[in-house]
Amino acid sequence: MSKLPALEPSPTAEDFIDDAAIEATLTRARGADATWVRELIAKALDKQPLAPAETAVLLGCEDKDLQQEMFAAARQLKETVYGNRIVLFAPLYIGNKCVNDCTYCGFRSSNDEAIRRELEQAQIAQQVQALEAKGHKRLIVVFGEHPDYDPHFMADSIRSVYGAGDIRRVNVNAAPLDVAGYKIVKEAKIGTFQIFQETYHHQTYAQVHNPRTRKGDYMWRLDGLSRAFEAGIDDMGIGALFGLYDWKFEVMGLVSHAAYFMKRHGVGPHTISFPRLKPAQGVNFDPKWLVKDEEFLRLVAILRLSVPYTGMICTAREPAHIRDTVLSFGVSQIDAGTNIALGGYAEQGDATVVEQKKLDSAQFALGDTRSLDEMVGKLVDQGYIPSFCTSCYRQGRTGEVFMEYAIPGFIQKLCTPNAITTFQEYLCDHASPAVRVQGEAKIADEVAKIADPGVKKVVQERLHQIRHQGKRDLYL
Numbered sequence: 001m002s003k004l005p006a007l008e009p010s011p012t013a014e015d016f017i018d019d020a021a022i023e024a025t026l027t028r029a030r031g032a033d034a035t036w037v038r039e040l041i042a043k044a045l046d047k048q049p050l051a052p053a054e055t056a057v058l059l060g061c062e063d064k065d066l067q068q069e070m071f072a073a074a075r076q077l078k079e080t081v082y083g084n085r086i087v088l089f090a091p092l093y094i095g096n097k098c099v100n101d102c103t104y105c106g107f108r109s110s111n112d113e114a115i116r117r118e119l120e121q122a123q124i125a126q127q128v129q130a131l132e133a134k135g136h137k138r139l140i141v142v143f144g145e146h147p148d149y150d151p152h153f154m155a156d157s158i159r160s161v162y163g164a165g166d167i168r169r170v171n172v173n174a175a176p177l178d179v180a181g182y183k184i185v186k187e188a189k190i191g192t193f194q195i196f197q198e199t200y201h202h203q204t205y206a207q208v209h210n211p212r213t214r215k216g217d218y219m220w221r222l223d224g225l226s227r228a229f230e231a232g233i234d235d236m237g238i239g240a241l242f243g244l245y246d247w248k249f250e251v252m253g254l255v256s257h258a259a260y261f262m263k264r265h266g267v268g269p270h271t272i273s274f275p276r277l278k279p280a281q282g283v284n285f286d287p288k289w290l291v292k293d294e295e296f297l298r299l300v301a302i303l304r305l306s307v308p309y310t311g312m313i314c315t316a317r318e319p320a321h322i323r324d325t326v327l328s329f330g331v332s333q334i335d336a337g338t339n340i341a342l343g344g345y346a347e348q349g350d351a352t353v354v355e356q357k358k359l360d361s362a363q364f365a366l367g368d369t370r371s372l373d374e375m376v377g378k379l380v381d382q383g384y385i386p387s388f389c390t391s392c393y394r395q396g397r398t399g400e401v402f403m404e405y406a407i408p409g410f411i412q413k414l415c416t417p418n419a420i421t422t423f424q425e426y427l428c429d430h431a432s433p434a435v436r437v438q439g440e441a442k443i444a445d446e447v448a449k450i451a452d453p454g455v456k457k458v459v460q461e462r463l464h465q466i467r468h469q470g471k472r473d474l475y476l
């Protein structure tokens, strides 16, 4: 097996996570008085990001009434900044070979049970066509870390996704690259590059990541998205894997990471993910740190309040009832109809049934297995507009420019119309008859609510073009 090339750490890499300082801040902030908590809630409602020390005050508040006030504020903030649209996507696992040995992951190198392989370019096309047939327009491609998955392989895979049909945005979840590697991947026109730090706590990081592996290098990972920025990728997704260490510490890590980006690059992360550990093949967790449902709901609300302009993603790792709940006060993007088995989307998957079962359990178990159509119906039931919009990055609204648009509330003016028209496409091309009826009623309601007559006219014209003239991919 060929080896991964040696690392060349960036001279500008900074360790902005001081474990002792975070622990001390969390301790000091415990049980702050109600006036202070309410002042911070008001600051968040004014759409000002909270400093990590302020987030600590919200994390340290155990008063149930004040917690309810945080949920209500998070709901209101989300409605103001994001409106009622929910962006939908699907993950596409490209390859599960991995040189790392993360103790929590079914793809870890010491797991001899996992069947290792990657999709060939033709198989990628097959998967994409199956996903498109369901109505997906936005994918995130996922890779293990392996010499076979170098930046050229990643870029070729992304091109195969775009080339297979009508996928309009491809995001990436992969191990950090060097600047030259990111440039190669960027050339393939990616949306967000997502890297989860897993745990921000240094000692825990060292316990769960073998120090002799590439992933064992905490700083290489922490600096990973800054190198991406240096390479011209200004659309970055951060995340922590909740359940490895204290959830409050990880929230502080995420908020510190967002603040660091703002300071160093002038933009915040585009998205934050907060997956909870799921059972995986041969994996035993320390139950001490597993995050309970009520804690999970709190962390979502506190993140929403702390980073008002960052999209929040909750994947199908979570069960349906939790996903349905967090949509109302934090989450703006979800996957649906998810299958994390390699080759799992094609109607006649290219793995045998036995292999599929093994692969299914290979990384982790899914909590929400609803199909895209079921999810769309459920979102409409709950008052949301399911959105398949991919406009921002295609219109150049990323990075700093995205922040400029987001801050004055442009998202509602641009995103709601784009959500409505992409939802209309879904209804015309993919929805079941029941969801189509439900969805058309929702679109009529949403169009009626558009206050700006100019925007309303454009949306009405576009809906007509989609329904009656077969036009597609119209966006503002």
Ligand code: SAM
Pocket: 104, 105, 106, 107, 142, 143, 144, 145, 173, 174, 175, 176, 195, 196, 198, 240, 241, 275, 276, 277, 278, 279, 280, 283, 317, 363, 364
């Ligand atoms: N190999 C790349 C890396 O580690 O960055 C990306 C792919 S990895 C499959 C994507 C993410 O899955 C990881 O960053 C980790 O947070 C998450 N993950 C791994 N094992 C998990 C588990 N048992 N439960 C939930 N999420 C898990």
Ligand code: SF4
Pocket: 098, 099, 100, 101, 102, 105, 106, 107, 108, 109, 143, 144, 145, 175, 215
């Ligand atoms: Fe490999 Fe990523 Fe799984 Fe770690 S989390 S074993 S790096 S695929």
